[in-house]
Amino acid sequence: MSEKDDFDLRNFLPFLLNQAAEESSLAFQQIYKDRYGMLRTDWRVLFHLGIYGQMTAKEIGERARIHKTKISRAVQRLSDRRFLTRTRDETDRRSEHLMLTPAGEAAYRDLRAVAESYDSRLAAHFTTGEAALLRMMLRRLAGMER
Amino acid sequence: MSEKDDFDLRNFLPFLLNQAAEESSLAFQQIYKDRYGMLRTDWRVLFHLGIYGQMTAKEIGERARIHKTKISRAVQRLSDRRFLTRTRDETDRRSEHLMLTPAGEAAYRDLRAVAESYDSRLAAHFTTGEAALLRMMLRRLAGMER
C-alpha cells in the first residue's frame, strides 16, 4: 500500500469537504435522531420554521437548497408528529403555510441549544479569526455569497 | 418569513460544511457519473487504488471512512466493469488484494486530471494562503490530523 501516485486525495476539496462535513455532523445527527427520531431534512425544516417563523415548503426548499420531494416528506413526518401545522393560503390555494406547534417550538429550542454548543465546540479547534475566515470561505464555496 | 429568532443557520458549521460539500461536489459528480456511470463510493475506491496501488477492501474502508458494505458493492461494480482485479491473499484467505486493470488505470488517470483542474477552480476563489489554511482546517475537522 505504498504511495504509487502523488495525487493527494486528502487535499482534494470535494473529498475533504465531504469528510469534514460527515465527521462534524455525526454527533449532532446522533442527537436529533435519538432524541426526536428525526432525519437530516426534518431538523433543517424544523430550524427554518423556528428561525424564520411561518414559511411555505417552496421557500424552505429554495433557502436550504433541498428538493421539493424531500421537503414534502419531511413536512409530512413533522406534521404526523404534531410538530407543525399546515394552513392553505386562501389567495393561492396551491401553497400552504407551515408553522411550528408549541411542541415543534420546544423541540426547536432544545435542538438549537444543542447546535449552538456543538458549533462552539467545533469552532474551538481554531482561533476566532480563523473560524470567521472558515465560515466565510465555506459560504463562498456553498454559493451563499459573492 | 421575517426573522423571528436570531440563530444563524447559515453559520452553523455542520450545515455550512454540508452545503459547501454538496455544492462543490456537484460538477465533479456529474463527470464521473456521466462518463463512467460511477457512484460516489466507486470513484473513491478507484482513486485509492490509483494512488496507493494494491489495497484490500478493509484498508480502503479505514482510510476513507467508508462502511464495508458500501465498499463491497463498489468493488463488485468496478470488478464487473473490469476496472479492477481481486486476488485472494494466500496467507490469509479471508481478504483479497484489489488492483486496477489497465482500463481502471486509464479511468483513474482521466478522472484524476479532471479532479486536479476542478480543485484548482475551487481554490481560485481564494488566495494561496487562504486555500492552504482552508485545507488545513478541514483536515482538522475531518479528524485527519492532530
Next chain:
DNA sequence: GGGTAATAGTTGATTTTGTAACTAACAAGC
C-alpha cells in the same frame, strides 16, 4: 487440538433518496 471469539467480506431486508409523472390551482394570451 477443540472450542470460542474475532475478522474480511457478502447478502438480504428495510429505510431513505432520486426521478419522473402526476394532481390541483393559478396565469396569460387570445
Next chain:
DNA sequence: GCTTGTTAGTTACAAAATCAACTATTACCC
C-alpha cells in the same frame, strides 16, 4: 372563457444507503 403553460406540492417506482445477519477463515487460549 378556453386553451396552453406554470407552479406548489404529492405520489409511485427505481436506485441507493443502512443495518443486521450471515459465511468463511484465522486467532486465541485452555
